[in-house]
Amino acid sequence: MEQIQDQAPYRVNLEEIFDGPMDLLVHLVKKNEVDIYDIPIALITQQYIEYLEWMKSLNIDVAGEFLVMAATLAHIKSRMMLPTRGEEGDEEDPRMEILRPLAEYLQLKYAAEDLMEKDRLDWDVFVRRDFDGTEAWPDEEPGNLIQVSLFELIDAFQEIIKRVSPEYSWDLTPDTISVKSRISQIADILEQRSSVTFQELFEAQATRGDIIVTFLAILEMAKLQLIRIMQHLESGIIRIFNE
Amino acid sequence: MNNLNAIIESLLFASDTALTIDKIKSILETADRKAIREALTSLAKEYESAKRGFFLTEVAGGFQLRTRPEYRQWIRRLKESRPTRLSRAAMETLAIIAYKQPVLRSDVEYLRGVDSGGTLRTLLERRLIRVMGRKDLPGRPMIYGTTKQFLELFDLKDLNELPTLKDLKDLGETWPNVSR
C-alpha cells in the first residue's frame, strides 16, 4: 500500500494500483501469509471490503469489477456459515468458486514473471539493426516479400474513412464480410475451372447461414457481371460461368 | 575459420532478422543442410568459448547474433535505450494468451477479472499478439494468439520453450511480485 501514501489531489483508478480484483485478492492472501488452499474467507472478505472503503475515502475510483468480487466473497462467506444440508459431506467447499480462478490466475502470474526474467530483446540483448534506417520486421512467411500487419491495414482503412465524407456508407458487419469472403472463394473456384454447378457451391455448406451467404454472394457476382448463370434445358442443372 | 563458417557468420552479422537454415541454404545455393547446421554449431561454440561480445541464439525458428547479456549495461548506454517495458497488465494478458492460445478476449477477461480491450489493442499494435481467426459464436469474436515477435522478444525457439507452469503446491513461501 506504500505507493498511495501521498494522498494525491487528483482522482486515480483502482486499476492503476491493482490490475484487477484478482490482483488485489492475491495481495491480501500474500499479506496475510495464508494458504490459498485454505483461505480464511471471513478475514479476507473483511480486508477486501475495508480496502475498497479506504480507496473510496482517498477519492480513488473503484471499478465495477472490484465490487463484483466483493459480492462474490461475501456470498462465499455466507455460504460457509450455513450448515451443510446433506450428511454425505460431499458438498463442495464454497471457496472453490474463488480458489479455482485464483489458482489459475496465480499460475499465469508466475509464468509472466518467468517470462520477464528471460533475456529480453532490446533490453538485455541487442541485435544489429539495419543501416538504411528501415525498421526490421522479421519474416512472417518464408518467400513472402511484403510485410505488413493486419493492424496497419485497418489503420489505413480507418484513416480513409475519417477523410471521406461521413455520408458514405460503410456497411462493414461480419455478415457483409462473409459475403465478400464467399465471393472471393467462388472466384477462386472459377479461376481453377471455367464453370461450377450451382449444386456444388451449396454442397459443402452446412448451415442455413452459410447457404444464405452463398446465395447472396452469387447474386452480387451476377449483378456485377462477374459470372453468368446458365441452366441446362434438359437436365435442369444450373451452372455458373466465369464472365 | 573455414570459408563456410565465415560466410555464414557474415550473413548472420548482416541480417536484421533471425535466419532460418532454409534461408541460408537458398542464399548459398547449397543442398547441404547438415553442413550449415554444423557451421552454426561450431560458430556458436566458438563465440561461447572465446567469450566474444555476442553469441548465437536459436530464436523464433531461426538463428540470430545477439550481444551477450552480461554487457547489457554498456549497450543500453550506447543505445540510450529507454526500456520498452510492458506494464503488469500487459504482461499478464500476454502470458494468458501465450499459455492459453488460441484464446478469446472473454477468456482473458475471465481470468484477469477486468476489461482487457485496451491491453489487447496495445499488444496487437506492438505485434506481440495477432488475430488467429474468429470463433463461431454470436458476434463472431476474434481469437488471439502470439506472434513471432513475441518469441523474439523473449528469446524463445518456439512455444514449447515457454517456461512450464508451476504447480502452486510446490511453491511454498514464494509469491509473485504482486504489489510493486
Place this chain on the structure above:
Amino acid sequence: MNNLNAIIESLLFASDTALTIDKIKSILETADRKAIREALTSLAKEYESAKRGFFLTEVAGGFQLRTRPEYRQWIRRLKESRPTRLSRAAMETLAIIAYKQPVLRSDVEYLRGVDSGGTLRTLLERRLIRVMGRKDLPGRPMIYGTTKQFLELFDLKDLNELPTLKDLKDLGETWPNVSR
C-alpha cells in the same frame, strides 16, 4: 578474449554508426584512451588473422564493423530477399480493396482522392489483388478483389477473419500506460 575487448566488440556490434574512441570512452566511463585504442587494434588484428565474416574499419573518424567484401555476393542476395514494406499508398489501396471488394478502380480513386493506377499495378504484380471481371460500363472498367496471397500475407484463413471496424471499436482505446 579479454573483457574490455569483448565489451568493445559488443558495442561495435550493436552500434548502427561508426563509434569514435571518445564515444566508447564516455560509455565505459574510463579515461584510458590508450587501452581502448589497443583493444580496437587487437580486435582488428584478430578479425584479420582469423578471416572472420566481418572486419573492423576506421571510417569517418570512428570505428565500424563491416562484412568482409569477399562475401558481398552472398550479402547482396540476403538483402535482395529481404522483405520490403508496403508504401502508405499501397496500404490504403489494399485496405479499400480488402474491405470494399469487389470494387472498381473509380471507387478506389474516389475514396483515396488520387489516381491509383500505379499502386493497383504494383499490387497486381505482387499478386495481392486480382481482376475479378469487368463491369458493363463505358470502357468496361475492371473489378478488383484480393487474392489467396493476400490471405497468406496477413495469415488469414479467409476474408471472414478480417477485423471489422466494430472489432476495433470494441477493443476500446489503447491502454495508456503500457510502460509504467
